[in-house]
Amino acid sequence: MDNSDLILVVDDTPANLAVLSEALNDAGFEVAIATDGELAISQAELSLPSLILLDIMMPGIDGFETCRRLKASEITQNIPIIFMTALSDSTDKIKGLNLGAVDYVTKPFEEAELIARVKTQLKLYHLTENLENQVAERTRKLEETLHQLQQSQVQLIQSEKMAALGQLVAGVAHEINNPVNFIHANLKYIEEYTQIFLDFLELYQKNYPNPVDEIQEQAEDIDLEFLQSDVTKMLASMKIGTERIKEIVFSLRNFSRMDEAEFKDVDIHEGIESTLLILQHRLKAQPQRPEIKIIREYGRLPSVECYSGQLNQVFMNILANAIEALEEANAKLTYQEIEDNLNQILIHTSVINEELVQIIIADNGCGIPEHIRQRVFDPFFTTKPVGKGTGMGLSISYQIVVEKHKGQLKCCSEVGGGTKFVIQIPIYQTKE
Template sequence: MKTHYLSKAKALPLQIVLVVPFLIQIFGAVSLVGYLSFKNGQRAVNDLAEHLMDRTSEVVDEHLKSHLSIPQTLNQMNADAIRRGILDVRDRKTIGKYFWDQIRVYELTYIGIGLTTGEGLGAARYDGKTITIDDWTAKPPDNTYTYATDNQGNRTQVNARWNWENSKESWYTQPITAGKPIWAKIVTGNYPTGPYIAASASRPIYDPQNRLLGMIACDIHLLKLSDFLRSLDVSQSGEVFLLERDGMLVASSGTEKPFAIVNQKVQRLRAIDSPNPMIQNIARHLQTFNGFASINQDTDFKLEVQGKRYFVDVAPWRDKYGLDWLVVVSVPENAFMAQINANTYITIALCFGALVLASVMGVFTSHWIVRPILRLNWASEAMASGNLDQTVETSSIQELNTLSNSFNHMAGQLHESFTALEKSKEELEDRVEERTTELKNALGELQRTQSQVIQSEKMSSLGQLVAGVAHEINNPVNFIHGNLDHVQEYTQDLLALVQLYQEHDSNPTPEIHTAAEDMDLEFLQEDLPKILSSMKVGTDRIRQIVLSLRNFSRMDEAEFKRVDIHEGIDSTLMILQNRLKAKPEQPEIEVITEYGNVPLVECYAGQLNQVFMNILVNAIDALEESNIKRTYQDIEKNPSRIRIRTSVVNSTWLQVAIADNGIGISKDLQQRIFDPFFTTKPVGKGTGMGMSISYQIITEKHGGKLECFSTPGKGTEFIIQIPLRLTNG
C-alpha cells in the first residue's frame, strides 16, 4: 500500500503530460532551426571570409608580380643594349637622356649605372615629380653633379654638387659580388621632399666582349605599395600588409608608415613594433609558428584582438630574383556577422512567441481532453477500492466515448476475470520459477560437460600421440644404446690389434704406409673412442626424454595409480625445457625445485601432469611478457624464476606450490581466472579452457583445492592441495 502511494505521488498530471511535450517539441523545433540557421550562417561567413582573403591575396600577388617585374625587366633591356653595343657607357649625355625617358614613363625613383672605373650616371625622381640627372666622376671630392632638366631631358643647370664613391656603396657591390640579377636590401632615407623606403633591382653589365663594365640598378618607391593596399576593398574593414622573413614591414594598408623617424633618421619598423595593434598582434601570433621563415604555404587562422575576432590569411610571395615576403590579409568577423546576429535575435523572439501561443492552446486542449478522462479515473479508483458497480457518462470525443463504453462493459466482467487472473498468476509464477531453476542447472551442466569433453578428447589424443611417439623412438634408441657398449669393446680390440701390428712390424709395406697416412691413422685412433662416448651420451639423453614423455602421458599405466609426484613434475619440466632455456630474444628462466619428503600419491597421473603443464605454461608466458618490458640491467638484477615446492600437510594432504616472479594478475582477473573460456591472452594464443579444466581436475577428480595468489608487478603463486589417498580409487 505504501508503494502505491509513493508511485501516485511521483505521477504527473495529464494536463502537464499533454502540454509540456507539445511545448518542448515546438520550442525544440524552432530552436533547432534557429541554431542550424546560425551555424549555416557562420559556415557561410567562414567560406565568404576565406574566399575574400584568398581573392585579396591573389590581387596582391598579381600586382606585386606586375609592379616589381618592371625594374628587373628594364635592367635586362638596358644590360642587353649595353652588351650589344647599342648603348655606349662612355656617351654619358645620351645615356642620361635614355634613362630620363625611361623614368618618365615608369613609376620608378631611380635608374642608373655604376662603372668599375668609379664613374657613374643616373636619372632620379626624388620628389615624385621632377626628374634630375646625377653624373659623377671617379675623383672626389665634389665629384658628383646633380643637373636639372627640361622637358626634353636636356641638362639645364647644376642643382647640387657632392661626394660619391661606387666602391663604398652596397647598391654597387652587391650585384657585382652576386654576378646575377638580384634585389638589394630594402633601404630608407630622407629626400628633400620627405622620408622614403625603396627597393633596388640591380645586375652586372658587360661589354660585347663579355668584360665586366659595372652594374645597373632601378629603384622603386615601396610607399606606392601601401597606396595600392589602401585601395583594396578589404582594407576598409580589414588590414593588408607585407613583411619580410625577418619580420620587417614592407607596406601596409593602414595610415601608419612602415618606418619611424628617430633622431631625424629614418628607421624601418618590425611588424611586432608597429603602432597598428592589428599588425602587431598578428605578427606576434605568427612568431609562434617557429618564426616567420617557417611559413611555406597558405595558412588560415582566427585571432582575437581587443575583444574582436578576425579571420587571418598568410601567403608566401617570392620571385626569382630573391624577394621572399609574406602577404597577410585580415578581416574582422563582425563585418559579416551583423546580419546573422540580427536573424538570431529574431529567431529567439519567434521561439518565445511560439512557446506562449502553444502554452495557451495546450492548456485549453488538455482541459477539454482531461475532463472525461478524470471521470474514468474516479470510476477506476472506486473499482480499485472494491466497488465494481461503476458506470461513466459518454463524452463528445469519439475515442473517449468508445473508451467509456468499453469501461462499462469491462466492469461487469472484471470480478470474474480478476479471480481467474490471480489463480493463473500463482500457477505461472510457480512454473516460471521451476523452469528457471531447471534451465540454470542444465546450462551449468552443459558448460561443464562441454569443457570436460574438449579436455578429455584433447588429453586422449595428446596422450596417444605422445605414448606412440615415445614407444616408436624407444625401441631403436634402446637397440643403438645396447649395442654401443659392444661396438666400443670391438673398437678397442681392433685398435689394440692395429697398435700391436705397428709395434712388431716397424717397416710396413709402402701400400700400408700410404693407406695409414690417407686415413690419418693416429687421429682416428685418438678420435674414434671420443665419438663412441659422445654417441652414448646422446642416446642416454634421448632415453631420458622418452621416459619423460611416457611419464607425462602415463598411457602405459593404469589411469588411477600410486605415483611419485616428483616424476610427473620433472617430466613436465623436461618437455618444457626448450621454452625455459635462454634464447637470443629471451633470457633463461631459472627453475628452483624444493621437493619435500612426499610419499607415493594416489591420483590420475596423466590429468595431474596436465595441470602442472597448464600452470607452468602460464608462468612462462607471464615471465616472457614481463621480460619484454624490462631492461638488461633489470633482468640481471632480478632474473626470471619459477619456484616449485612440494610438502605434506597434516600428514594426509599433498601440497604443490608453483610460483613465478612475472607481471602478476589483478584482483578483478583473479576472481575469474577459473571461469570456462576466460583468457587474458590475445586471439590465437589460448582457448581459455586450461585453468578451468585444471580446477575441475583438482576439485572434482581429486577432491582437492586449487588457489591463486597474486600481486601485480611481483608475481603469481598457484597452490594445489589433494589427498594422499583417494577413497574412490
C-alpha cells in the same frame, strides 16, 4: 654392404683403371669408369654409384674441382668419395677432406687396403642412409600425428582432450623409441668394428715399429694418435646421447599415464620432474634472455593416491603458464635488466596434515591484474591472441584437482608481484 654396389673409378691412366676394375670386380662390386672430371660428374648423376674412387691429378678439371662440384649437386652430394693420390702434402689432403672426401688412398696402393677402405666406407654410407630414412619416416609420422591432434583438440570435450593428450604423448614416446633403439643397437656394432680396426692397427704398429718414411709421414700428417683416441670418445658421446633420448622417452611415458582408470599411489616429485624435463627446452637460455631458474623446495611427501597422468597435466599447464608470464615480462626489459632480476620459478611441496599435501608453483613475473585473476579458471577465458590458446588449460586443471581429486586449486597474484598457484591434494581418496 650390398655386393651389387656400383663403384665409379675416375682416373686418366688406363693401366690404373684396369688394375682397379679387376680388384673391385674380384671383390664382388660392379664398376663404372670415367677418364676425366667432366665425365665423372655426368656418369655419377646418371648411374648414382654407391662410392667414387677419384684421382686428383687429371687433365681438365682436377680431382678437387670434381669433388667440389659433386658435393654441390643435390643429386650426388651424399655419395662418399675416396681420393687416390700420389701426393703426400698434408695441405692437399686437408683440402680434399674439407671439400667432402671421406678418405684417401695413396699410390701405389695395396689392393687389400683399398678393398678394406672401400668396404668400410660403404658400410658407413649404408648405415647412415638407413638411419636417415628411418628418422625421416618417423618424423613424418610424428608430424602427421601432431597435425591431426591440433585439428581435433578444439572440438573435443574436456575429458576427451585429456585422453587424446595422453595417447599422443605415449605414441610420440613409442615412435621415438623405435629409431633410437635402432641407432643405439647399431652403435654397439660400430663400436666393436672400430675397436677391431684399432686393435689391428696397434698390432701392426707393434710388429712394425719402424715403418717406411711414407707411412710415418702419413701418420704424422693425419695425427694418427689423436684419431685413435678421439674416435672412441666420439662413439662414447653418441652412446650417451642415445641414452639421454631414452631417458626422455621414459619421462614421456611416465608423464602420459592418462589411460589409468584407477587411483594409484604416486610420487608427486617424480611427476613434477618428468614435466620439467619435457619443458626443459623452454627453460634454457635464449638469445633474448638468460635461463629460467627452477628453485626446488621439496618436502618429505608420502605417496599420494591420484590419477598420475592427469595430475601431471596440471603441473604442465601451470608451469607452461609461468614460463609464458616470464617471457611476457621479459619483452619489456633489456637483457641486462633481466640478468639483474633473474627469471625463476619456485616449486615448494609440503605435508599440510595427515590428509593433505600441498604443491606451490610461483613465478616472479609481472603478475595478474585482479579482474583477470578472478576469471583464470573460467572455461575458454584467455588473454592470448586468437589462435594462440583455447583458454581451457587452467579450467581443465581446476576440474582435475577439484572435481576428480576432491582437492583445491587457488591462484594468488598481484601486478608486479608474480603469480602463485597453490594445489592441495588429499593423500588418500575416499570411495563414494
